[in-house]
Amino acid sequence: MSERQDTLQIRPASAADYEELRNLFFHLIPDDLPLDDQIGREKLKAMLAHPGLTTLIGSLGNDAVSTCTLVVMPNFTRAGAPYALIENVVTHGDHRGKGFGQTLLQAAFELAWKQDCYKIMLMTGAANTGAQKFYRKVGFKSTKTGFELRAPGYPSRKIT
Template sequence: MNALTIRPACGEDLPDLLSLYQHLTPGDAVPSLEQASANLECLRLYPGSDILIGIVDNHLAVSCTLIVVPNLTRGGKPYALIENVVTHADFRRRGFGQQILDAACEAAWTTGCYKTMLMTGSNKPDVLDFYRLAGFEQSKTGFQKRQLPARQG
């Protein structure tokens, strides 16, 4: 198995990253590179927040977004949200998804977060098992109010 190199995404990664997101939601609207770059810079205004990517043999294989949220409870410790977890179809079932989640959690702990949270729109047993095996517990009830329809699957 080839090694996964995990690092924060940079501007040069955006074309490949936008392509990778099609493995998350096929046919989803794609922002312009200018908009994507502006959004990446905006995300980074929150200290500790970033888009992590995993590279295998010069191919973008996996990614997730880590958002560190300032907080006024828990003694002022921040918490983290993990979103847009995606592995390219050609690189699935090799442990790369768990590695990117582990890296995101480690980055959250480094910034002093007391917890990391994520939600999935999937009810597929293999997806739910993936998150459980990555160390996440299904211990809260999530609610959302949307302007765009939920992803199917």
């Protein structure tokens, strides 16, 4: 049976997806710090082996078009219910506005709920109004204030 080319197929990433993920992340942070391919492959393999972490990839046929990472964190409050964090959400620039990011995030939500998470958190840039609108559309609420602390000298992402 052949798969339709416009149907997003979602699966957990593996270390073999290094090239596809690297290419997708260029659409998230075009001016990211350089990473040697050998080191990058080792980092991806270690990341994917981390307990509670799943990176999802959404593909059209053989082309990876969207990704996000879900981290489920053990918790002692809320009767021990874990919580989840979503990070590194990106859809390839040529495929934005087609619902693929929303479909991918819905799969991440389902994965978190299956693991009994009581909430899912996500941060986006304060100046990135397009992303904020997208996250509200998929159901996130701006009910808390997020804070971050970056390592000295680490560059911020530029919103274009």
